Amino acid sequence: MIISMEHGDPRRRGFNASWPQVGVPAGYVLATALLAVLSATMSDAAFLSWGWRVPFLLSGLLVLVGFWVRRRITESPEFADVANTGAKAKMPLLEVLREHPRALISAFTARIGVDVAFYTFTAYILVYLKDPLGLDRSVGLNAVLIGSALQLVLMPAFGALSDRLGRRTVYLGGVVAAAIWAFAFFPLLETKSFPMIALATVVALVAHAAMYGPQAAFIAELFSTRLRYSGASMGYQVAGIVGGALAPIIALKLFDAFQTTVAVSVYVVIALAVTAFGLAIAPSAHDVEPARVPLQA
Template structure:
């Protein structure tokens, strides 16, 4: 009895370390990624694209933001392959270092006034490197949590790395908000925005120390011991898992679009279209992100009880309806109503994002899971979030109305709803079914 209790305590300790390492590392990588997005909305149109109209400059800044999404599927293919071949842990250490170094270099990059056209070119290259690193991050972090976790609570275990998104957003917006508060406009444009980027070096060092202490995924170690790894996992996915890949991609498109409208475009809309102060706009996003840290694992746990699909569909339908109330509430310029608009929108997003990790990874067998889940997740980033801010700004510039933007978001959410409806419910699968390997090559 004592031995069993000791083993159980030991197993819990391993799970806690694995989940903690995934959460902290993922939060730091999303901090890097969102720091760029928020800076693109606030300062990059001035620092790196100063010779054009402000709205056009914002479009160009968001264009460089989109480059990171284009790089993410490439990173998913490269790092997914290695994650299925050499292990989840090793790949996650590499992706963390790539993100941290590229973010720090952005903070050191001279502006357009100093080096001319070279500045936005280098900015875009570093953004590509950021996206490349992030492309391999999500799948590995989720799998480390899911494969270390309780087989009966896979939704809850896999949802923890998902809070890295709001945590990273919270850290990024928090850092920029502090700099906005302690500097005037001139100082913020000159050097204030750079401080959060340079802080990435210290944060990544902390994340690296934590990840080095986490053990490898037990499911990967079992596959390696039994010789069940495939030679080229991505080819196995493209050959035998095409339906699952389409579902993984389609199910996240609307989720991604809704997210970037609620947390990124909302800053542009409030500051440039409604006339709200920058610090107020970022504060609204901070409040929403902070509360989602609690709701994402709650929805992940709920998906273990009632199923992945009902929770996911509830969030998607809720977001589709709410987006038509979202913009009118923003235009009231009433802080309480603006916070309500963003909070409810993000709550609907959390209902999708909480079960998404388990929903997506359970589509694929264990020995191609890193490749399949990562590629599906990152492909949807290109089709969804990459161009969502650009499309939103363009639609407003063309029609000077929020209605086409809401219609665009609703259409993308409809794709998500259809994708989830055609997927099978996997929450009741046994651990053996969920881990069934693909054919070994």
């Protein structure tokens, strides 16, 4: 993401950095389509026994592609300038903690709600539709597939919009939309009508795209070039564990405990409030590195 952003036009950082983000819906389109095919052609017993492993085994091929790409790509001009001047950080993790504590907290909290909303809208939906609603697994998979396909276009579009309106403006718009939709999402699922389920999923993923599209540039611009890779990685990856990895588990526990999806919706809104807090405390990109940041960032 950082390489994509720094290699491109500095006036289009949001658009450039959004393209690696497209990997998420692209992966969902590939994975969900494959799961849908497997689910439709296999018995439940076979799918649970070994069928679900097929997409994971195939994903190993992507590791080789990623390795090949990374070996051939050059460092960005911005980082090359830092390296040539001898300003590279010797202990980057410690320097991030010392020089960018506010930015690190902002990066961490800004991602929490995005991941909680995303995994609730795309992973927990599959569990909820099958049990307790009793619908076939393919219903949820197909709804997610439609929404993910739409995100392939929306994420770069929202990234480009953030170049014009500002990262926080577009990002916060997605936060508000997702928070509101969290309470409409489950009632639409409960209609058991596929058009309504697809509508619930598509609108949810549109709101997610408004957050995820500008997220890459937003987080990267919180840190100076010399510490950007370490700072962005620390905030981004740790938040992924706390937010994304735990979200479906927490949603399941909440529904089991309260027997209502309102509890799950409240959980999503609380997580999105954490993200709004992260956006509010973020230092200005111009304060971090004024010489390198375009006016609209």
